[in-house]
Amino acid sequence: MTSECIECSLHPSKPAHFQCNECSSAFCSECIVQRQDFQNGQMETNYICPFCNIPADPVGVGNLLEPFWTRMPKFFTYPLQTTPLILAVVLSLLAIIFPHSLIVWLICFIVSTKYAYAILTHTAQGRLTPPSASTELFNSDVSQVFKQYVIFALFFFIFSLLFGWIGIICGGLFALVSFLMMPGMLMMLVTTNSILVAINPFVVIPVISRIGGRYFLMLVFLILLPAGPAALLYYVPAALPAVITLFLTALLKHYYTFISYNLMGYVLLQYHEEIGYDVDYDDFIESTQPGKKKKKITPEQARLHHIDILIKGGRHEAALEMVREELSDNREDVKDDVTLSEKYYDLLKVCQKRQGIIKHGPEHLRLLISSNNKLKAIKVYEELAADKEIIIPIESGLAVGKWLYKRGDYKRARVCFTRCIKENPKHAKLPEAYYPIIRLFNEHFNNPAQARKIGKGVLRTYPKHPLAEKVQQYLKTIG
Ligand SMILES: [Zn+2]
Ligand SMILES: [Zn+2]
Structure with missing residues (x-):
């Protein structure tokens, strides 16, 4: 690299391979966006400025050589x-x-x-x-x-x-x-x-x-x-x-x-x-780098890479727009893509798009739960639960509550189950929230009276629920 080496705008120690005429940002080989286009009867790789979405110019290989x-x-x-x-x-x-x-x-x-x-x-x-x-x-x-x-x-x-x-x-x-x-x-x-x-x-x-x-x-x-x-x-x-x-x-x-x-x-x-x-x-x-032969990347991979670079470059609104487009395509492969969903969720947060979070947040939580991503699910659940307007499906609330309970995080488990009950009064699945709450009151919050009261209520309202029998047996142990 020469002493006047142009460096990547996102990696201050890497020599740039490309520079954009429009915004003058420079990019190393990792940060430039490659796009395959059909030109002159064959596929050609175009190098695109991720910020302006237009072709960028090679900086000149002199920039990549030791003097x-x-x-x-x-x-x-x-x-x-x-x-x-x-x-x-x-x-x-x-x-x-x-x-x-x-x-x-x-x-x-x-x-x-x-x-x-x-x-x-x-x-x-x-x-x-x-x-x-x-x-x-x-x-x-x-x-x-x-x-x-x-x-x-x-x-x-x-x-x-x-x-x-x-x-x-x-x-x-x-x-x-x-x-x-x-x-x-x-x-x-x-x-x-x-x-x-x-x-x-x-x-x-x-x-x-x-x-x-x-x-x-x-x-x-x-x-x-x-x-x-x-x-x-x-x-x-x-x-x-x-x-x-x-x-x-x-x-x-x-x-x-x-x-x-x-x-x-x-x-x-x-x-x-x-x-x-x-x-x-x-x-x-x-x-010069025969080992690093140009990897063929799919258009989908290129778009994801583009989104990452926009995020890295702090262009969150533009990244958000791209992720939104990806997801709105309703393609099968992205529908259940946790990574993409997470990007979207994080970008909505960074850009403070509350309406977007109200809409996408519960869906993101569902994906985290179905992919068994416990820690992230708990975190996202609590962020969503802090907003009264967000409707969290009872299945998600119950799943998170059970994980918290298993981890021995009893206070947070109780808060979670209580929200499930408040948000979904008389829901057929509520005994799944009541049963652990009964046990919490009796075993961890030193309040058997409250446990008994809730237990009786469950038996009255949900006599046919599979958990009713368990509740009844448990009440007997409280005496
Ligand atoms: Zn540019
Ligand atoms: Zn770079």
Whole structure:
């Protein structure tokens, strides 16, 4: 991540992948909402700002990368991976086996150049592992690769003209400026595939200035990188056979070429927005995080995720509206969905929608009870019971009362059963509330007289209820 990293509006430590043009909120890969739409004859994923419900723009993958100046060790080890290493060794061996063969030299040159260029484009596309030799080397178009040599030759030609005609100072100055601009020109060549654009100072200089001081930092690295190998070579004992020195020189040359093209590719990737180079977000994610391949999510899952993000972002009214829509569809799969019901209930509370709670609260309680969610059911019951206008079905009241009773929460159990009785006078199920109340008065509230009184009342009113017999037997134990 660069120092100017844009962070997710909901996760202040995560780099953002998308940003909304409308509300300027930024979202990480977890917080963006994905929507599958049928476009151009195939399903395509659109990335939607959860707040504005419109497509958001990728921030640019530069936002997701560690800056090139902190990953120097990785540039050094890049050519040591299988393909570039084997290639460098084989090419160096060929160089010493056929030291005077022009054909071998030319083939080596072409292969090495193609591979280095493949490293550059491959890295610039966000693929941070080396390209495989087979596909990149022998199937792709060669002309693109040799365009860079056209540029090198052109500059060398101008340099020799200036050097020969005007003098060493003029030639030297031109060489220096060309050297400074060369990586920028190569990047423009990759980006536009046009020599004319790549050598146009009116294109290259603005691009360099957009990268800013970091561009010159890259140049410093490009200069310093060969210093190590060169120093190594300097210390190779003179007594070593010439053939080994030759081999090492060739090997280090390839090593350095691969590193520098990898570095340039990475800088192009990191600054692709500034340079104007397109990096496809989906390809980038797939190539950098193969394990995290885009999960296929159903439209229902996407909507639930959208609701969660709205809640996380504090957009409760909007979330409430979405949940309401989900539930109003009357779909079988959401009808008994406790999670969705809970979201709706909590949002109604947060948004202080009393009418909504009066309507949805009892239904939510019923779902909690049928899914045996005791603690939550008790809590919701008491919240609902505090509002006199809310009608709680007697079945729900009885269920909660029995749970409280079983937990030994006798006072709250009594309050619950009493409400059942008051709310549903003469209801056929009331003995289920009276029986535990009789026991509570006798066993826990030290009031057998009251227990007896209620018991007699139950026997009078509900003589045929299955619990009547139990009440009668219990009254006998009170005496
Ligand atoms: Zn937005
Ligand atoms: Zn996030």
